[in-house]
Amino acid sequence: MNRDEAKFILRCHQTNGKAGEDALIAEALDMMKRDPELARWFAEEQAVDSRLARKFGEFPVPPELKAQLLAARKVVAVSFWRRERAWLMAAAAVVILLGIVFLARPRRDGPVVAREQQEEILRLVERRPHIDVKVAGLPEVQTWLRERNWPAELALPDALKQQRYHGCGIVEWRGRRVALICLGVEGKHVDLFVFDQPSSAKTGNQPQFAQVGDTATAAWTRGGQTYLLAGKVDPQILKRSL
Amino acid sequence: MDDLDYEQVVAAHHESLYRFAFSLAGNADDAAELTQETYIRLLTKGGQVRDRSKVKSWLFTTLYRVFLGWRRHATRFPHVEIVQADAELPHFTAQMADELDSETAMDAALQIEEHYRAPLVLFYLQGMSYKEIAEVLDVPIGTVMSRLSRGKELLRKRLAVRLNKSEAKPISLNRSQPS
Numbered sequence: 001m002n003r004d005e006a007k008f009i010l011r012c013h014q015t016n017g018k019a020g021e022d023a024l025i026a027e028a029l030d031m032m033k034r035d036p037e038l039a040r041w042f043a044e045e046q047a048v049d050s051r052l053a054r055k056f057g058e059f060p061v062p063p064e065l066k067a068q069l070l071a072a073r074k075v076v077a078v079s080f081w082r083r084e085r086a087w088l089m090a091a092a093a094v095v096i097l098l099g100i101v102f103l104a105r106p107r108r109d110g111p112v113v114a115r116e117q118q119e120e121i122l123r124l125v126e127r128r129p130h131i132d133v134k135v136a137g138l139p140e141v142q143t144w145l146r147e148r149n150w151p152a153e154l155a156l157p158d159a160l161k162q163q164r165y166h167g168c169g170i171v172e173w174r175g176r177r178v179a180l181i182c183l184g185v186e187g188k189h190v191d192l193f194v195f196d197q198p199s200s201a202k203t204g205n206q207p208q209f210a211q212v213g214d215t216a217t218a219a220w221t222r223g224g225q226t227y228l229l230a231g232k233v234d235p236q237i238l239k240r241s242l
Numbered sequence: 243m244d245d246l247d248y249e250q251v252v253a254a255h256h257e258s259l260y261r262f263a264f265s266l267a268g269n270a271d272d273a274a275e276l277t278q279e280t281y282i283r284l285l286t287k288g289g290q291v292r293d294r295s296k297v298k299s300w301l302f303t304t305l306y307r308v309f310l311g312w313r314r315h316a317t318r319f320p321h322v323e324i325v326q327a328d329a330e331l332p333h334f335t336a337q338m339a340d341e342l343d344s345e346t347a348m349d350a351a352l353q354i355e356e357h358y359r360a361p362l363v364l365f366y367l368q369g370m371s372y373k374e375i376a377e378v379l380d381v382p383i384g385t386v387m388s389r390l391s392r393g394k395e396l397l398r399k400r401l402a403v404r405l406n407k408s409e410a411k412p413i414s415l416n417r418s419q420p421s
Contacts, residue, residue, distance in 0.1 A: 072281060
């Protein structure tokens with residue numbers, strides 16, 4: 001760093017600044033200690049700067065400005081509320097419109113859970129262990145889910161309710177929380193996925209059976225929830241449990 | 243932002259903001275309006291300022307952006323014709339600075355191109371470091387350093403000219419001033 005470079009850097013330095021945090025300024029200040037002419041120049045620079053700073057700081061401000069700024073708060077508060085109310089009304093209109101569209105939409109005649117979705121969902125249980133907690137029965141599953149703000153009123157067929165429940169957890173699929181319940185059916189391990197959302201399939205309230213690779217599945221919708229029962233078992237076992 | 247916070251922020255920064263606004267706009271009416279617009283944005287969007295220690299920087303950044311927005315969409319801030327300073331001007335000293343009043347200092351600053359003036363006023367008015375100035379004006383640090391250096395030079399030359407002229411006649415601002 002030569003003297004001109006040091007001057008260029010020091011010209012931007014505030015005397016109240018933290019020179020130690022700035023390597024460039026620290027270096028220039030260090031050079032000043034060894035260069036009396038640079039030190040003289042900087043002292044004069046600082047003398048001029050401090051006076052100019054004072055002059056700018058004395059520039060008159062309208063005395064009524066502060067009161068006007070404080071008064072603006074009330075005006076803004078009112079208009080903000082009006083704007084908020086308009087937004088709320090607009091949002092309510094959109095919700096109503098969406099509701100009408102949803103109710104009026106035709107129910108599709110298709111699978112309760114599409115095959116590719118089933119494949120994705122089944123991969124969730126490849127991880128071992130895939131449950132968060134072991135349980136002694138269905139009531140414990142419901143209690144555990146309820147504690148995690150999950151709608152635990154599971155509308156299960158009576159035969160399925162009678163099975164042995166081993167554990168449960170909550171997994172995430174496509175940004176949604178999905179309840180995962182492990183149970184034994186006729187001595188075989190099966191997984192039950194519960195989605196807190198009905199399927200739009202026309203015949204969704206009846207179980208639809210499918211084979212995804214070596215896994216037998218059954219999917220249905222009931223009570224506003226969609227269920228997918230899956231296991232590497234004989235499909236007849238699933239049918240008997242529903 | 244609650245009422246107490248807002249009052250404190252107004253009390254702490256409105257004068258500096260107004261002076262910065264004046265240095266940009268060049269007249270009292272627009273400076274007051276710029277300051278008011280900045281505080282209105284604080285009231286409506288103040289939730290964005292999570293860190294209270296950043297309020298000052300947020301206010302200056304916002305005011306500068308409001309000014310740039312106005313300038314883009316209106317002809318309220320006509321381009322100031324810059325008169326080139328004579329290269330042989332006298333040296334500007336601390337004693338000469340003592341002879342100035344604040345209006346003369348501001349008026350001389352207003353004769354400098356805005357891209358030199360804005361960092362210069364933040365440097366003098368707020369004691370901002372060049373890094374803080376770079377953040378407020380959203381320009382690279384090296385650019386701020388160059389503009390500060392050149393801005394200081396230009397300001398001193400203009401002040402020196404004014405002081406020389408003032409020996410013959412008093413200095414007056416040809417702009418509307420706050421009452």
